[in-house]
């Protein structure tokens with residue numbers, strides 16, 4: 001819902017960014033010893049851990065698919081992650097985000113290599129500041145690579161949106177809560193296809209096109225950061241093994 005907020009001052013946004021600028025993003029790969037793959041992402045004020053387990057035998061067994069592995073994605077936000085304490089435990093919002101995360105990641109994975117198995121992705125939001133589903137998908141994709149799950153490509157994600165009738169990239173909290181539209185996107189960069197496209201709010205057809213273009217550009221920037229994070233991890237390990 002739009003609130004009486006001054007979204008722009010001298011062409012800059014509430015947090016000083018240009019309309020097509022991402023917040024600062026830092027990704028660390030391999031942060032947990034007991035997970036098969038893991039990552040930590042800081043994206044603006046978001047702080048999110050991701051742990052991947054598998055591929056291992058799918059349990060309960062009735063979930064097994066004879067021709068491929070299943071992908072389970074769990075999204076959880078800590079009670080203290082938000083301004084107003086969140087009720088602990090599962091929520092409808094969490095279930096929805098787990099489901100769309102699975103849909104965003106699945107087309108990038110070679111799940112057919114592991115019949116009857118499952119790959120589990122756990123996303124834990126420790127601090128939330130808008131855009132956690134995109135940050136979670138971005139981190140999960142890197143953690144899946146760290147787990148050695150065969151993949152066709154990484155999946156970067158990023159939101160576009162509309163505030164004050166302007167299309168902007170990567171909404172901050174005020175823009176997300178009080179802006180006119182929010183469009184979380186995940187991209188399969190090599191195929192140039194979106195694997196996540198949600199929309200909250202109103203956009204005209206032209207605005208939607210503009211938001212998709214800007215969102216694609218944002219995802220490609222996130223993609224570079226994902227690749228850098230993986231390179232940093234493996235180049236460093238190669239050096240220390242010498």
Ligand code: UDP
Nearest residue numbers: 082083084086128129130131132133134176
């Ligand atoms: N949020 C909150 N309490 C909640 C859920 C969300 O304060 O119970 C905040 C949180 O900062 C979140 C933002 O609202 O990042 C936007 O939430 P949304 O459901 O749009 O998902 P997100 O943008 O995080 O993917």
